[in-house]
Amino acid sequence: xxxxxxxxxxxxxxxxxxxxxxxxxxxxxxxxxxxxxxxxxxxxxxxxxxxxxxxxxxxxxxxxxxxxxxxxxxxxxxxxxxxxxxxxxxxxxxxxxxxxxxxxxxxxxxxxxxxxxxxxxxxxxxxxxxxxxxxxxxxxxxxxxxxxxxxxxxxxxxxxxxxxxxxxxxxxxxxxxxxxxxxxxxxxxxxxxxxxxxxxxxxxxxxxxxxxxxxxxxxxxxxxxxxxxxxxxxxxxxxxxxxxxxxxxxxxxxxxxxxxxxxxxxxxxxxxxxxxxxxxxxxxxxxxxxxxxxxxxxxxxxxxxxxxxxxxxxxxxxxxxxxxxxxxxxxxxxxxxxxxxxxxxxxxxxxxxxx
Amino acid sequence: xxxxxxxxxxxxxxxxxxxxxxxxxxxxxxxxxxxxxxxxxxxxxxxxxxxxxxxxxxxxxxxxxxxxxxxxxxxxxxxxxxxxxxxxxxxxxxxxxxxxxxxxxxxxxxxxxxxxxxxxxxxxxxxxxxxxxxxxxxxxxxxxxxxxxxxxxxxxxxxxxxxxxxxxxxxxxxxxxxxxxxxxxxxxxxxxxxxxxxxxxxxxxxxxxxxxxxxxxxxxxxxxxxxxxxxxxxxxxxxxxxxxxxxxxxxxxxxxxxxxxxxxxxxxxxxxxxxxxxxxxxxxxxxxxxxxxxxxxxxxxxxxxxxxxxxxxxxxxxxxxxxxxxxxxxxxxxxxxxxxxxxxxxxxxxxxxxxxxxxxxxxxxxxxxxx
Numbered sequence: 041x042x043x044x045x046x047x048x049x050x051x052x053x054x055x056x057x058x059x060x061x062x063x064x065x066x067x068x069x070x071x072x073x074x075x076x077x078x079x080x081x082x083x084x085x086x087x088x089x090x091x092x093x094x095x096x097x098x099x100x101x102x103x104x105x106x107x108x109x110x111x112x113x114x115x116x117x118x119x120x121x122x123x124x125x126x127x128x129x130x131x132x133x134x135x136x137x138x139x140x141x142x143x144x145x146x147x148x149x150x151x152x153x154x155x156x157x158x159x160x161x162x163x164x165x166x167x168x169x170x171x172x173x174x175x176x177x178x179x180x181x182x183x184x185x186x187x188x189x190x191x192x193x194x195x196x197x198x199x200x201x202x203x204x205x206x207x208x209x210x211x212x213x214x215x216x217x218x219x220x221x222x223x224x225x226x227x228x229x230x231x232x233x234x235x236x237x238x239x240x241x242x243x244x245x246x247x248x249x250x251x252x253x254x255x256x257x258x259x260x261x262x263x264x265x266x267x268x269x270x271x272x273x274x275x276x277x278x279x280x281x282x283x284x285x286x287x288x289x290x291x292x293x294x295x296x297x298x299x300x301x302x303x304x305x306x307x308x309x310x311x312x313x314x315x316x317x318x319x320x321x322x323x324x325x326x327x328x329x330x331x332x333x334x335x336x337x338x339x340x341x342x343x344x345x346x347x348x349x350x351x352x353x354x355x356x357x358x359x360x361x362x363x364x365x366x367x368x369x370x371x372x373x374x375x376x377x378x379x380x381x382x383x384x385x386x387x388x389x390x391x392x393x394x395x
Numbered sequence: 396x397x398x399x400x401x402x403x404x405x406x407x408x409x410x411x412x413x414x415x416x417x418x419x420x421x422x423x424x425x426x427x428x429x430x431x432x433x434x435x436x437x438x439x440x441x442x443x444x445x446x447x448x449x450x451x452x453x454x455x456x457x458x459x460x461x462x463x464x465x466x467x468x469x470x471x472x473x474x475x476x477x478x479x480x481x482x483x484x485x486x487x488x489x490x491x492x493x494x495x496x497x498x499x500x501x502x503x504x505x506x507x508x509x510x511x512x513x514x515x516x517x518x519x520x521x522x523x524x525x526x527x528x529x530x531x532x533x534x535x536x537x538x539x540x541x542x543x544x545x546x547x548x549x550x551x552x553x554x555x556x557x558x559x560x561x562x563x564x565x566x567x568x569x570x571x572x573x574x575x576x577x578x579x580x581x582x583x584x585x586x587x588x589x590x591x592x593x594x595x596x597x598x599x600x601x602x603x604x605x606x607x608x609x610x611x612x613x614x615x616x617x618x619x620x621x622x623x624x625x626x627x628x629x630x631x632x633x634x635x636x637x638x639x640x641x642x643x644x645x646x647x648x649x650x651x652x653x654x655x656x657x658x659x660x661x662x663x664x665x666x667x668x669x670x671x672x673x674x675x676x677x678x679x680x681x682x683x684x685x686x687x688x689x690x691x692x693x694x695x696x697x698x699x700x701x702x703x704x705x706x707x708x709x710x711x712x713x714x715x716x717x718x719x720x721x722x723x724x725x726x727x728x729x730x731x732x733x734x735x736x737x738x739x740x741x742x743x744x745x746x747x748x749x750x751x752x753x754x755x756x757x758x759x760x761x762x763x764x765x766x
Contacts, residue, residue: 237705362528
């Protein structure tokens with residue numbers, strides 16, 4: 041029997057890795073091709089990102105002199121990048137709002153906290169957020185036109201999904217209704233929204249609402265974008281929920297009918313809890329799409345992360361490091377979406393146990 | 396009375412219809428009142444008047460004295476052009492990346508996985524703006540243009556590619572000839588059936604090659620660097636190139652996942668079964684695996700293609716005049732916002748319906764027919 045040393049498992053795994061990299065002609069070719077690609081691409085990238093970059097030196101001249109990335113710009117401008125044109129001395133308010141939303145999101149994704157209490161918690165939190173952002177009652181007033189950056193992205197995502205979710209459930213139930221008028225109305229609403237790019241819905245909301253509504257009722261740009269995002273999300277969530285409803289066996293409806301439950305109680309107590317559990321991964325995907333979609337509000341002139349990045353870049357004192365800024369903004373979106381995606385995977389894996 | 400299910404259903408439906416009609420009437424009335432107070436005329440007559448708007452680049456030829464309807468067609472052509480190219484490129488790349496992700500090679504699978512994760516978790520608009528901001532930083536000036544493939548040059552001013560020209564008469568003659576050939580082949584006996592598609596493709600290729608060699612009505616124009624700029628070829632501006640590259644990278648991430656799911660959905664038992672009846676690897680792939688895979692991937696692929704058409708509206712972020720950008724200019728210039736919005740809605744619905752009915756037709760052809 042060969043003597044076991046500490047290095048044996050290490051050698052074995054090394055041998056396995058080499059086998060995977062060069063074991064067959066195909067794998068060897070792949071390794072060489074991808075290895076060549078990475079050796080060409082990675083060193084210059086690394087030099088630009090870290091080695092030649094200006095990291096913390098808050099001096100624009102250092103950036104002009106360096107051949108690498110100018111991260112000190114992000115560092116120096118982080119307040120403006122994250123909070124846009126929100127009054128500087130009041131930035132603690134949007135910062136607190138962001139922390140609150142992120143903490144609540146983190147809390148909400150635990151399946152153990154999915155109760156009615158969570159709903160009340162969110163409603164209370166949203167009221168608090170509206171007060172913190174908008175002001176009044178002791179705080180200085182800040183109009184929505186001065187909101188900007190990350191809180192805009194987060195609030196739009198959370199509120200749009202919060203309203204769109206119940207609306208989507210109603211639309212999905214409407215689409216499966218036995219009443220033809222209800223069914224046709226739901227189908228037209230869902231399919232016409234799903235057939236359009238979100239950008240066109242945002243344009244329609246910003247162009248048409250001023251014509252549709254009397255001047256007194258006209259909401260500001262922020263609310264108009266929120267309405268467009270909500271309508272869009274509701275149509276997509278409706279289709280996800282419909283998928284869940286279709287997965288519920290007929291026996292469940294019959295059992296509820298046998299108990300004498302009326303329609304809404306059947307839905308609320310028996311059907312929806314099961315239907316939504318089936319489609320949790322798809323719901324998480326839709327939420328990721330919504331997080332990414334909020335980036336589009338920049339096109340209708342709202343100060344989200346991208347527009348506050350563009351505004352920061354306009355400072356003539358700095359050498360306008362656009363690539364770094366958009367990389368930073370992309371990284372924020374990536375962190376939000378990627379953590380949600382991992383959460384969806386986690387729910388998918390524990391799926392059977394959830395039933 | 397409301398306890399009777401039929402009565403209740405009628406009451407609910409009447410209430411819904413009344414609410415819809417009521418809201419619609421209210422909106423239409425307010426709209427007309429608003430239009431009247433602002434003195435905005437309504438109607439589609441403006442479409443034939445000269446637009447005088449600027450479209451910075453276009454696939455079809457456009458001058459600012461052309462009428463509005465032509466500006467709309469030009470914008471639509473740009474959208475269709477972007478979408479078609481992105482769909483083709485990302486399908487090919489998505490197939491490669493999706494299959495490579497399943498490879499046992501950790502280096503190849505890992506690189507492809509990073510690509511997929513970045514594409515799926517970043518907003519496409521941020522990706523486009525980021526790539527656009529890189530353009531002048533990464534690419535050399537025109538004089539030192541990169542030449543990665545013969546005939547393709549990349550520089551700060553954009554990408555030059557060989558262009559293909561065909562004059563209308565030749566195209567007409569060629570089409571009629573091809574149609575006749577297809578008809579002829581399609582009517583020939585069953586023994587020829589298996590060859591017919593290959594045969595007609597070959598005939599088409601020979602025909603085009605013949606026209607090209609004879610230099611009659613069909614020719615290619617290669618970009619050549621002369622003096623201070625390129626002559627000939629087709630110029631893809633930095634804006635257009637950014638959209639094509641960005642949307643392709645983005646869509647590829649999604650298509651790769653669909654392909655991966657499709658490959659995984661065909662169980663290893665199918666390969667065993669194929670081998671047990673003595674089929675070769677390519678035969679198993681062509682006769683057993685790919686047909687089953689197509690069934691799984693065609694519906695989600697279709698929705699990705701529709702997403703490409705929708706995402707092409709992001710062209711506005713880098714200033715490329717796609718259909719929506721042109722419509723936005725037209726609306727602000729002509730103040731015919733209601734007509735403009737109807738055109739926007741109609742065109743996107745028509746585009747998506749065309750795409751999805753084509754895919755549905757294909758899907759019906761390949762779907763399993765049960766019972």
